[in-house]
Amino acid sequence: MASASGSLPRYILQRVLLIIPIVWILLSLVFLLLRVAPGDPVTASVGGRLAPEALAERRAALGLDRPLWQQYLEYIGNVARLDFGKTISDNIPVTQVVRDNGGATLTLALAALLVALVVGVPLGVLAGRYRDSARDVVIRIFGIITYAAPVFFVGLLAQLLFAVKLGWFPTSDIATPVTKFQVPPRTHILLLDAVLDGNTTAVRDVLLHLVLPAITLGLLLCGVFIRLVRVNMLQTLKGDYVEAARARGLPERRVLVAYAFRNALVPFVTVLGLQVALLLSGAVLTESTFNWPGLGLKLVDYIEARDYAAVQGIITLFAVTVVVISLLVDVVNALIDPRIRY
Amino acid sequence: MSELTDRPSDDPYRRGTGEVVISARDLRIWYGTERGPVRAVDGVSFDLRAGETLGLVGESGCGKSTLGRGLLGLLPDGSKMDGTLQYRGEDILAMPARRRHDLRGTDLAMIFQEPLTRLNPLMRISEHFEEALNTHAPNLGRDQRRSRSLAILRTIGIPPTRYRSYPHEFSGGMRQRLMIALALVLEPAFVVADEPTTALDVLVEAQIIGILHDLRREIDTALLLITHNLGIVAEACNRVAVMYAGEIVELGEAAQVFRAPQHPYTRELLRSTISLSTTGLNFIPGAPPDLAAPPSGCRFHPRCPTAMRICPTRTPRMLPTTAGSLAACWLHQGGDELPAGAREPLERQEISVAEEA
Known part of the structure; x- marks a missing residue:
C-alpha cells in the first residue's frame, strides 16, 4: 500500500498502450465515413465536365475502383508506416x-x-x-x-x-x-x-x-x-x-x-x-x-x-x-x- | 434570557465543581423551511465542566446533531440560533464572527460520524496535521509540528510509518482515530463527538470510546458525546442529557438517571435497549413529532404511557426531582398548585392521530 505512488509509471504505460487500438478504431471510422459520404475526389474536381469514361479512368488511376477492403488495408498499412500520402487535389504531402x-x-x-x-x-x-x-x-x-x-x-x-x-x-x-x-x-x-x-x-x-x-x-x-x-x-x-x-x-x-x-x-x-x-x-x-x-x-x-x-x-x-x-x-x-x- | 441566569445561586444547571467550559441557557435553533420555521433545538440549557463528559441521547431527528453543530457555529445557511451560549464566560453568540471562527480548532472541536469521508482524499495525513498546526500554532517549527503530531498518533495507536499515507489507505476505525487525533492535537477545551462510533463495528467502537476517555482525562477536555447508544453513555459519561423533540427532558448523573429514570421518555428509552438478556423487543409507539408543528404542552404526551390531563395543556419546566436529576415532567412537579383533576389519566383520542403521523 505504501508503494502506491510507485505504480504511476505502470499506469502510464498501460494508458499509452491503449492508444494503439483507440487510434485504429478512429482511423477505420474516418475511412468508412468518407466513403459513405456522397461524391468522390474526381467528381468533386472535374465532375460534369468530363465524360463518364474519362472519370472512371481517373478513379482507376487513384486506385478508387478497387474493392473497399483493399483500399482500407493499404491505407492502414501506410499509416502504420507513418506514411499519410499526398493530397489528391493539389498533390502535396x-x-x-x-x-x-x-x-x-x-x-x-x-x-x-x-x-x-x-x-x-x-x-x-x-x-x-x-x-x-x-x-x-x-x-x-x-x-x-x-x-x-x-x-x-x-x-x-x-x-x-x-x-x-x-x-x-x-x-x-x-x-x-x-x-x-x-x-x-x-x-x-x-x-x-x-x-x-x-x-x-x-x-x-x-x-x-x-x-x-x-x-x-x-x-x-x-x-x-x-x-x-x-x-x-x-x-x-x-x-x-x-x-x-x-x-x-x-x-x-x-x-x-x-x-x-x-x-x-x-x-x-x-x-x-x-x-x-x-x-x-x-x-x-x-x-x-x-x-x-x-x-x-x-x-x-x-x-x-x-x-x-x-x-x-x-x-x-x-x-x-x-x-x-x-x-x-x-x-x-x-x-x-x-x-x-x- | 431566563430568570435562572440572573440568580446563579438558584440555577439548577450550575452544580458541581471545576471550571465551567460551556454554558448554554435557553438555546434555540431553528431552520427556515417552506412549511415555516422548524425548531430543531428549543430552549436547551446545560453546563459542561472541564474534564467532564456529558452524554446527549435521544431518537434520530430529535435535534442532537443540530445542537452539536450549533455549539461550534457550523449550522447551514438558513438556520438561526438564539439564547445564551458562553464559552469560559464569554458570550459566543454575541462575539464577532471572526473571533468565533478563531475559537474553532483551538478551543472548540468536533468529531463526526462517518469517518470515511471526513479527511481530504487528496491530502496526506501529514498534510492534515501540518495544516491544522500551521493555522492555529504558527509559532511551532517544522520539527515541533511533526513531533507533536507523531506523539498524538502514537497515543491512538497509529505507527509513525503511516504519517505520510493518504486517507484511503486506512480502515474506517483508523480514520476515526485519525479524526480524533486531528481534533485533539490542538488540545481544545471543548469537543463535540457526534456519534463517533455509529459507522464502526463493536470492537472498534469500544476502542474509540476508550481512546476518547483517555485523551479527555489527559488534556482535561470537556466532551459532549452525542449518541443513541445508551451503553456508551453508561460506560463513558459522567452525566447524561436526554433529548426529545428539540428539548432536554432529563439531565443528571449518568448512574442516577440509569438507576432511577424520572422522565417517562427516559424510562421508555432505557426499556427499548437490547442486551443479551433481552427476550422481547420494547419500543415506544408512535414517532417523534413534526418539529414544524410540535404537540402542545409536554411534547411527549401523545406517546407517553403515563400522560395526564395537564400534559397537553401546560409545558412542564426542568426542575430538580427527588432522585437528584432534573426532569421536565408533571409527574414530579406542580404539587397542590395544579387544578383539580389535572392528574387524572389523559383520555386520548390523539394517540391514533400520532400513530398515523
Whole structure:
C-alpha cells in the first residue's frame, strides 16, 4: 500500500498502450465515413465536365475502383508506416499540409483554452460558492449563452463591433502580409517564430490578430467550464471533509481552495480532456469565420474537394491529438488524486 | 434570557465543581423551511465542566446533531440560533464572527460520524496535521509540528510509518482515530463527538470510546458525546442529557438517571435497549413529532404511557426531582398548585392521530 505512488509509471504505460487500438478504431471510422459520404475526389474536381469514361479512368488511376477492403488495408498499412500520402487535389504531402497549417491551429486552440480557463474557472468557482445568489444567476446565464451561441455568429458580431465599428482589432487572418513575409519560418508557428526572431512589431501584429478568434472560441469552452466547475464545487462544498475542515477552524480561503476547489478539479480535469474535441471542432468553425489559416480552414476546403487523403490525414491528427491529450489528462489526474494511482 | 441566569445561586444547571467550559441557557435553533420555521433545538440549557463528559441521547431527528453543530457555529445557511451560549464566560453568540471562527480548532472541536469521508482524499495525513498546526500554532517549527503530531498518533495507536499515507489507505476505525487525533492535537477545551462510533463495528467502537476517555482525562477536555447508544453513555459519561423533540427532558448523573429514570421518555428509552438478556423487543409507539408543528404542552404526551390531563395543556419546566436529576415532567412537579383533576389519566383520542403521523 505504501508503494502506491510507485505504480504511476505502470499506469502510464498501460494508458499509452491503449492508444494503439483507440487510434485504429478512429482511423477505420474516418475511412468508412468518407466513403459513405456522397461524391468522390474526381467528381468533386472535374465532375460534369468530363465524360463518364474519362472519370472512371481517373478513379482507376487513384486506385478508387478497387474493392473497399483493399483500399482500407493499404491505407492502414501506410499509416502504420507513418506514411499519410499526398493530397489528391493539389498533390502535396499531407505531412506538409499539417506542418504549414498546424501551427496556426495550435496557437488558436491554446489561446482559446487560456481564455476559457481564465474566465470560466473563476466564474464557476464563484457561482458554486455563492449558489443561488444574484451573482450565480448572472454567471449561469452567461455560461448558457456563451455555450449555446453558434461560434460563427459570435465571431461575426465580434468582427462587426470590434474590428469594423471600433477598429481595435483586424477582422481576419493571422497576420498582415508584411509580417508573414518578414518572419522566417523556423517552427512554422508564426507567433513563436516572431518571438524567436525578436521582431516585436510582428509579435504585436499576430497577437492583435489572435484576440478576436481566441475570445470567440474561448467563450464557447468557457460556458462548458463554468457549468462543470460550478457543479463540482457544489458537490465538494457539501462534502463531509469540507465541514470537518471548517470545524478545525481552517481559514475559509484555505477550505475553499485546498478542499472544495482541489477536489472539484478531479472530475473537471477528466472532462477537460474530452473538451479538446469540442475545442478542435470549434476551431474549424472559428478558422472559417476569421479566415484563420489553420488546419480547420484547410479541412473545410479538402472536404469540399472530397480529398480523401488530406481529410484522412488531418482528421487522424485531430483524433490522435484528442487521444494523447486525454492520456495527459489522466496522468495529471493521477498526480492530483492518489486514489486513481492503482 | 431566563430568570435562572440572573440568580446563579438558584440555577439548577450550575452544580458541581471545576471550571465551567460551556454554558448554554435557553438555546434555540431553528431552520427556515417552506412549511415555516422548524425548531430543531428549543430552549436547551446545560453546563459542561472541564474534564467532564456529558452524554446527549435521544431518537434520530430529535435535534442532537443540530445542537452539536450549533455549539461550534457550523449550522447551514438558513438556520438561526438564539439564547445564551458562553464559552469560559464569554458570550459566543454575541462575539464577532471572526473571533468565533478563531475559537474553532483551538478551543472548540468536533468529531463526526462517518469517518470515511471526513479527511481530504487528496491530502496526506501529514498534510492534515501540518495544516491544522500551521493555522492555529504558527509559532511551532517544522520539527515541533511533526513531533507533536507523531506523539498524538502514537497515543491512538497509529505507527509513525503511516504519517505520510493518504486517507484511503486506512480502515474506517483508523480514520476515526485519525479524526480524533486531528481534533485533539490542538488540545481544545471543548469537543463535540457526534456519534463517533455509529459507522464502526463493536470492537472498534469500544476502542474509540476508550481512546476518547483517555485523551479527555489527559488534556482535561470537556466532551459532549452525542449518541443513541445508551451503553456508551453508561460506560463513558459522567452525566447524561436526554433529548426529545428539540428539548432536554432529563439531565443528571449518568448512574442516577440509569438507576432511577424520572422522565417517562427516559424510562421508555432505557426499556427499548437490547442486551443479551433481552427476550422481547420494547419500543415506544408512535414517532417523534413534526418539529414544524410540535404537540402542545409536554411534547411527549401523545406517546407517553403515563400522560395526564395537564400534559397537553401546560409545558412542564426542568426542575430538580427527588432522585437528584432534573426532569421536565408533571409527574414530579406542580404539587397542590395544579387544578383539580389535572392528574387524572389523559383520555386520548390523539394517540391514533400520532400513530398515523
